[in-house]
Amino acid sequence: MSLSFLSQPILWGLFAASIPVIIHLLNRRRFRIVDWAATSFLLKASRESRGKKKLKHILILICRTLAIFALIFAVARPLLGGFLGSGSGSVNTVILVLDRSASMETKAESGAPSYREAVITRVSQAVEKMGSPRLLLIDSASGDIQEVPSPDALPELSTTFATDTQADIPTLLTKAIDYIDETNPGQTEIWLASDMQRGDWRPTDSRWNAVRSGLESLPNETKLRVLSSGSELAQNIAIELVASRRVEDNLFLDLKLTRSNGDGTSTVPITYSLKGARSAERVTMNGQELRFQKRLPLSAADVDGSGWVGIPSDNNPR
Incomplete structure (x- = not known):
């Protein structure tokens, strides 16, 4: 069974799990031990409880380290075989809502793939490791629902290529919700790939109320996941x-x-x-x-x- 992540660059944050250990070691070096006869009897009296205190400090240190590790692990969106996330069952259908607006061609640096190219590659790999459930595509340029024959074909489809258009996220989500209502495809996940531009999301649009109501009316096994870039993109x-x-x-x-x-x-x-x-x-x-x-x-x-x-x-x- 293979393990992958939808936001792999975030895993670099696992180095932050070493912060509690570093702080603990620095605190140990902060004090200098000086023998003083007048307090030797106090040290002897506390030796019996020193082992319990040391064990307590070690347990606290382990808990702090695991807490940071778990946070980074969750934000990276783990994908384990046919299971996505914690406790999710086998996914029958994945609906990819792809933002093809011009801003999706932004690159983190010169020579790097654009966000659109990177997210298509990650989705293709993730779906394949899930056991290749049914994959549907709704792109922002055409607005049509298209069935993808295989995850490998996703980067080759003309409906995933770059455009100079603007996306309408509320409309795209509404189409995905309507499709699930009409076809009942079983356990379904909506993967929304967007660079979070305000002009594409239109946060003040009144249609968001209908989108929220539609998501709440879907079966419990339906999940909505927003696929982030996992790294800061350059200003465009x-x-x-x-x-x-x-x-x-x-x-x-x-x-x-x-x-x-x-x-x-x-x-x-x-x-x-x-x-x-x-x-x-x-x-x-x-x-x-x-x-x-x-x-x-x-x-x-x-x-x-x-x-x-x-x-x-x-x-x-x-």
């Missing part, structure tokens, strides 16, 4: 031209900046090119999204032409 910033229009001798551009991490403040250099003439500015953004308007001057003779708007490249090619 993208710019989008929403609309453009000419008003007399001015060209107005409606632009949208988005970034994968909404914490803190980012200053983004933007370059504008219009008929070969370039200009640049720096825009400060807070949160994950910023909409703004840019005015570019035109002359009366400018009837047609071309241009572009760009930002520096990062670890996401899209």
Whole structure:
């Protein structure tokens, strides 16, 4: 029986289990033993209970170490043969809800696989080690439910390739819930692979109430698991031209900046090119999204032409 994990990089945190041992050893070195005749009788009196105290300290140390080990082990999502997690029975069907939005092409570093590629590989390996239960795919680009013939075929399907689209997580989960209600496929697990972008999850959308009710109405053997990257992804910033229009001798551009991490403040250099003439500015953004308007001057003779708007490249090619 084989053992694997859905979030393998988190297992590096097992080194943290050595922290209680290190603290214990440092505390032992903090005191210097000095013989003092006046207290020798007290030491003799306490020798009988010293063994019990030492055993107590060792047991406490072991419990602290095991607690950290168990926490890291659980967060890494262990997968044991045909059993996923603790106490789960044999899984008949796995429904993979795959976020194929452009932000899923972000890489932890140059040369590394994108989050989309990495999660597809992990899912393929995990399903195979579970004994190859029935695997269904719902991708964010098409929204269709597709049966995958084998875990090995998952990376080769066109419905798992990269796109420049945006995901709608509430809609995808609703489709998975409706499928389970209509077909009753037995013990089922929904695996949601997403990079947790606010624009894809839409946390203020009223449909989440229906999603929550639908999940609660499913049979007890149905589980929902969110597959995280297991490591911090590099910041991804993208710019989008929403609309453009000419008003007399001015060209107005409606632009949208988005970034994968909404914490803190980012200053983004933007370059504008219009008929070969370039200009640049720096825009400060807070949160994950910023909409703004840019005015570019035109002359009366400018009837047609071309241009572009760009930002520096990062670890996401899209």
